Amino acid sequence: MERGQPVGTDNFGELTLPSVSDLNRWAKETMPTALERKFIRSSPITVRIRDAKKKGISLFGPVADFFTEEKEDFVFRSALGAGHSITEHLKWLHGMLQHDSGLFKKAQQDGYDIVLQIHSEVKEFTVQPEALLLPHKLHLPVEIVFRK
Secondary structure, eight states, X not given: OOTTOOOOBOTTSOBOXXXXXXXXXXXXXXXXXXXXXXXXXXXXXXXXXXXXXXXXXXXXXXXXXXXXXXXXXXXXXXXXXXXXXXXXXXXHHHHHHGGGHHHHHHHHHTTOEEEEEEEESSSOOOXXXXXXXXXXXXXXXXXXXXXX
């Protein structure tokens, strides 16, 4: 079961649902562990390079040192910690990565899947306009993940 994939239909156009074992396996693969949830709370903003373990991230030069390996991905988390707004985390990450926009553009052209993720435990939050410079300058799609 892939992220974003439709459930599907059978030969008669009936909706088919995945098996319970498929759902359990998918949940185990995609749900964060207790330690990961702790990091998400203290650092709700990440730049994620998906499936980059095979390709490596040497293309990113010195900025590669900011990324840590998580399963098949490389992730750069805001270092501000808990108690800061999403806007402050976004502005901090922008300050760290703004001079490397060319590296991100080249990586995207080379097939790297890079996304900016915002993790939130509340359903409503406000992002100040200047905080949106990070995804704009780096041409990153934004994923907003709501967790309880």
